[in-house]
Amino acid sequence: MAALSANGTGRPAGPARVVVDGPEPLVLDVTPGEGLPAGATVIRLPERHGSPGPARFEVVVDGWRFEATVESAARAELRERAARLGGSRMAAARQVIRAQIPGRVVTVAIAVGEAVQAGQRLLSIEAMKMENAVLAPRAGTIERVGVLAGQTIELGDELVVIA
């Protein structure tokens, strides 16, 4: 496949900052211009809320599906600096556990105020005819339980907050 150059596209030259989503997002600076590997599918996704943020792509490689955002590395650094100066603080002390799949809550095994260990079962969700356990990602104290047994949940719903 022919290499595609950045010439004439209005894009700045230099490396691109790419963030590929996943359980541990991959952040890479890539200098384009080497051409396109074969055997993959790339789809440009619409910008979020029409805002001129990083470009978003869906990329399928060997059947793995990724979503990636791309912007120039220089611009990404500017944004990060601005964010740091703005004093935005990460609320790292609390962890919100959200539904990974839509389904129905079968059992809630914990209550507010309870101490939990990493790997402990918090609740179980029935989805696609299977019961799936939701486990504590780390040790802590249950600050909030957002669901009841029998409740129907959607993807991304807040289930439990561990403090």
Place this chain on the structure above:
Amino acid sequence: MRKDGRPFRRILIANRGEIALRLIRACREMGIESVAVFSDVDAGMRHVRAADQAVRIGPAPAAESYLVVERIVEAALSTGAEAIHPGYGFLSERPALAEACVAAGIVFIGPEPATLHGLGDKLNARRAASAVGVPVVPGTLEPAPVDRPDAAASIVAEAERIGFPVLVKAAAGGGGRGMRLVERAADLPAALVAASHEAEAAFGDGSVYLERRIDRARHVEVQLLGDAHGAVVALGERDCSVQRRHQKLVEEAPAPGFDEARRRELHALGVSVARAVGLRNAATAEFLVAPDGAAWFLEVNARLQVEHGVTELVSGLDLVHEQLRIAAGEPLRDRVLAAAEAAATPDRHAIEVRLSAEDPARGFAPVPGTVGRWRPPGGPGVRMDDWIEDGTRVGGDYDPLLAKLLVVAEDRDMALARLARALDELVVTGIQTTVPFDRWLVDEPHFRAGDLSTDFVPDHWDPAPVRTEAAHRAARLAAEAWAAGLAAPSRPTLAGTSPAVGVPADDADGRSGWLASGRREVVDRWPR
């Protein structure tokens, strides 16, 4: 059989998804009208459009639609269907549907209700097989008293006698639902309750029992057909060892490494079980084959299996056509008997991979979502049994099977090469599927060597390095696409409209392999 040679004039298909479409195709081939049923979320799906008529049977939850016997029978009566084909899953092995059909004067395409009682309850099947001298996996022959906390000690004692690890299995089960592997006595009570819940939800029957776990066993099953006149034949075996959560991912026929004598022996065991329970129509006898070659009977599935296609590709038969003929009272045809004769000496090899909406990097967790682009492969020796298309919403109400990719070739090596080629051609976007696992599998040395066991996936599948390598290539692709100015769609897609969703056109500049797409915000991304 009717005077015009057709087994029936009109049949109702009591199922959805790929199997409903596959059954409707068989009806059309035989000149039979088909009636589809659908829940609200399935309105307009391919099986509904392919059928001659379609009847709405309720809202999305299966318990209020595909599992309601009265709705199904009512739909058959109101459309004048003479017979009902249940497919697999849902009501296929519920005696209630077969009985309701008898009461309504409709033919149930499957075994007699009494046979379903005998075979559908795994405990009955174990007792029946044991009675005719077929070796049965050691375990209990009566349901565990899950509802009685006072009986917990006796269940644990029973499990100790069988020997840990034990499997907790649903008496009404199938497809791995209501099944749990228990390593330690302490985990048994909780596993019994969880399995029973799952079984209750999936089958409406929470009975569970215990079975010894046979280490490093292969899962090999025998395809059976029986007619109303007492003839029963085996049409070959399938190896279905590659599983996750006790559910099959890959099936192939014949079983790699078996010689003719071993095939004949296994086929004969299957026929013995079928005769013992008076099988009619299609069924499958499942066995565990231990490393020493000993075959232990597991259960009989008294219905068409998901993986029946691999047997069709090797035998040259259409099992659904035969099911319809048998249901109309015809004896097994000469062609079927000849295929049974040849079943121990197959001259072809077929492999099926199940493409499901699951993430192979997260323990094959189901991931509902919306299909973007779906381009199934084609060419010689490739068969696709699918139901999805561009923009299909795959929800959480039903099982995550999207498609079955089957290949057939002169031998296993060529079948693997053909599978690899077909997987290269296949494009699916918008939703994570099991494709990465299949692509890895075709080159995996143990699989290629036929070194199989039901532990194959936990033993050999390590998704992290494979996925990480792909993520790096994805990053490079995204950067190149960005630099090349791959454009977002010029016409924004309104949320809630479906026709334009996920139907990308090839880039206008003729950059082949590049897709520019407008689609709804994806819902199946990693939750933040």
